[in-house]
Amino acid sequence: MILVTGGTGLVGSHLLYKLTSEGEKVCALRRTNSKPDLVKKVFSYYTSDFEKLFQSITWIEGDVRDKISLDKAISGVDKIYHAAAVVSFHSDDKKIMKSVNIQGTANVVNVALENNIKKLCYVSSVAALGYKNENGYITEKNYWKAAKFKTAYAKSKFQSELEVWRGIYEGLDAVIVNPSVILGPGNWINGSSSIIHRVYKGLKFYTSGSTGYVDVRDVVNCMVQLMESDISGERFLLNGGNLSYKEVFGTISTCLFKKPPRYNARPVWLEIAWRLAKVWQMVSGQKPVITRDLAKAAFKTNYYSNDKVKEALHYEFIPINQSLEDNCKLYLKDLEVKIQN
Numbered sequence: 350m351i352l353v354t355g356g357t358g359l360v361g362s363h364l365l366y367k368l369t370s371e372g373e374k375v376c377a378l379r380r381t382n383s384k385p386d387l388v389k390k391v392f393s394y395y396t397s398d399f400e401k402l403f404q405s406i407t408w409i410e411g412d413v414r415d416k417i418s419l420d421k422a423i424s425g426v427d428k429i430y431h432a433a434a435v436v437s438f439h440s441d442d443k444k445i446m447k448s449v450n451i452q453g454t455a456n457v458v459n460v461a462l463e464n465n466i467k468k469l470c471y472v473s474s475v476a477a478l479g480y481k482n483e484n485g486y487i488t489e490k491n492y493w494k495a496a497k498f499k500t501a502y503a504k505s506k507f508q509s510e511l512e513v514w515r516g517i518y519e520g521l522d523a524v525i526v527n528p529s530v531i532l533g534p535g536n537w538i539n540g541s542s543s544i545i546h547r548v549y550k551g552l553k554f555y556t557s558g559s560t561g562y563v564d565v566r567d568v569v570n571c572m573v574q575l576m577e578s579d580i581s582g583e584r585f586l587l588n589g590g591n592l593s594y595k596e597v598f599g600t601i602s603t604c605l606f607k608k609p610p611r612y613n614a615r616p617v618w619l620e621i622a623w624r625l626a627k628v629w630q631m632v633s634g635q636k637p638v639i640t641r642d643l644a645k646a647a648f649k650t651n652y653y654s655n656d657k658v659k660e661a662l663h664y665e666f667i668p669i670n671q672s673l674e675d676n677c678k679l680y681l682k683d684l685e686v687k688i689q690n
């Protein structure tokens with residue numbers, strides 16, 4: 350039996366589809382108030398027979414912060430995929446990211462060690478890596494360096510990854526994946542794929558930075574292949590391609606038949622915007638769309654290398670323009686269904 354944490358999220362839901370469609374026996378941890386309906390929706394992108402596959406999942410109520418619930422969930426399990434985390438660029442979420450991401454991962458690692466689990470796959474992030482090498486690329490060998498401007502999310506992912514390395518040194522068979530920005534259908538309002546919804550709603554500005562992107566299908570394929578391999582005690586950067594924000598917004602706009610953002614935003618504009626957004630948050634109590642961490646990230650130029658995983662698994666990634674096109678088509682289809690209803 351395989352245990353998946355974070356099964357109701359972007360990575361987890363696509364992973365659940367892959368595992369159940371391959372006939373694996375799967376149980377998934379979910380919190381009391383979480384909504385597994387998104388999982389069904391994700392399954393429906395792949396097959397008309399989604400109900401049957403969805404019903405094959407054993408859902409276990411629990412929380413990664415609650416070790417007792419993990420002790421219950423682990424019964425009969427021999428492999429774990431740990432994808433649960435709080436992904437946020439709001440400084441207010443620092444405390445919850447510490448407890449869910451770091452303590453939650455420590456709990457998962459401890460449960461795996463105590464129960465002699467065969468193998469664990471942990472979803473880390475490029476946020477847990479260091480700065481570029483002499484060729485200008487960030488690889489698995491670029492180790493984290495603490496700095497004042499690192500986001501609370503990045504710090505939490507780095508420290509969570511350390512918990513997995515600690516487990517490996519204590520004898521756990523584990524692989525770590527470090528994906529860049531993940532693109533995949535399902536939740537268009539929150540998370541990394543909301544970039545498509547934002548462009549659809551109308552975006553006037555782009556920034557000068559660039560980053561890496563990877564299709565969710567590649568993320569889950571690599572996770573499963575790594576789990577089925579003899580590879581252990583290593584991490585793999587998962588990245589389909591590096592694109593500037595201008596290119597990404599341009600491609601999404603074309604696919605959605607929208608005008609691309611026209612204005613190149615200056616850093617000072619975003620500095621003003623996140624401060625104003627913070628004031629608005631104090632007045633309205635609503636979480637702001639733009640935060641200090643996002644404003645800073647928007648001007649960074651990061652290129653990620655996928656050489657290691659390509660070589661280890663002989664893997665070819667879906668080109669990012671293809672991924673964006675596929676995602677936009679599904680976004681428009683979902684929108685049409687919503688309008689009809």
Ligand SMILES: NC(=O)c1ccc[n+]([C@@H]2O[C@H](COP(=O)([O-])OP(=O)(O)OC[C@H]3O[C@@H](n4cnc5c(N)ncnc54)[C@H](OP(=O)(O)O)[C@@H]3O)[C@@H](O)[C@H]2O)c1
Binds near residue numbers: 357380384411528531
């Ligand atoms: N999306 C990206 O671009 C990206 C890039 C690099 C790395 N990653 C990493 O990939 C992993 C999955 O990300 P994602 O984009 O799939 O995130 P997501 O869509 O926000 O899903 C997060 C998942 O974690 C679960 N979760 C949150 N708090 C929990 C808790 N206390 N106990 C148990 N489960 C909890 C959520 O369950 P509920 O339904 O209960 O909320 C949800 O299933 C994360 O580790 C993230 O750091 C993501």
